[in-house]
Amino acid sequence: MAATEQVATECNEVHRALSGMQLFRGLAREGLERIEAIAGEERYQEGTFVFKEGDMGDKLYLILEGKVRISRNLAGMGEEALAILGPGEAFGEMSLIDDTPRSADAHVHETTRLLVITRESFEDLLFIHKDLAYEILWNCIKTLSTRLRETNDKMAFMSVTGKF
Numbered sequence: 001m002a003a004t005e006q007v008a009t010e011c012n013e014v015h016r017a018l019s020g021m022q023l024f025r026g027l028a029r030e031g032l033e034r035i036e037a038i039a040g041e042e043r044y045q046e047g048t049f050v051f052k053e054g055d056m057g058d059k060l061y062l063i064l065e066g067k068v069r070i071s072r073n074l075a076g077m078g079e080e081a082l083a084i085l086g087p088g089e090a091f092g093e094m095s096l097i098d099d100t101p102r103s104a105d106a107h108v109h110e111t112t113r114l115l116v117i118t119r120e121s122f123e124d125l126l127f128i129h130k131d132l133a134y135e136i137l138w139n140c141i142k143t144l145s146t147r148l149r150e151t152n153d154k155m156a157f158m159s160v161t162g163k164f
Helices: 003-018 030-036 117-128 131-162
Strands: 040-044 049-052 061-074 077-083 106-118
Touching: 003 030, 003 061, 003 106, 030 106, 030 117, 030 131, 040 061, 061 117, 106 117, 117 131
Parallel strands: none
Antiparallel strands: 040 106, 049 106, 061 077, 061 106
16 A cells, blocks of 8 residues: 555544544534644553553543553452443543543553544644534533433442442
8 A cells, every 4th residue: 555545544544533433523524634633643552551540631542443441440349340442432531621630540451553632732722713612512511411321320220229
C-alpha cells in the first residue's frame, strides 16, 4: 500500500471511530475533522497501564485496536473489573470535564492503539468553535444522564437483592 493510501485509510478509521463515539455522535464532518486535528496516537503493550486510579486525568482515550480493562481495587475483595473495552469504545472522558483524579485503573488487556485527546487541546477547540462546543457538551450531558440512570438501576437491584 502506498504511503498516501495508508494515511487515507488511517484518517477514515479515525473518522469512523470518532463519529461512533457517543460524545461526538451526530457531529458534522467539519466538526469531526477539527477533533481529528487535535488528536494524537499512543500505543501500549499488553500488561501495561494507561493510567491508575488516583492519577490526575487530562486525556480522553478512544480505542482503535486492542482491548483495555477498566477496574478498581476494592479493599478486602481485590480487583473488580468494571468493563473490558474494545475498538470504537472510549474511556477517560470524565477527565475532559473535571479536574479530579482517575476513578479506576485502565489496564491494557492486549496490545492496544489509542487515539488520544488532551484536555488542553479540547478546551481550546471548544473555546474557538462555540457551535461545536454546544453540540459536544449536549452529547456529554446525554451520556452522563444515561450513566446516572444505569447507576440508579444497579443501586436499586443491589438494594432489592440484598447485595447492598
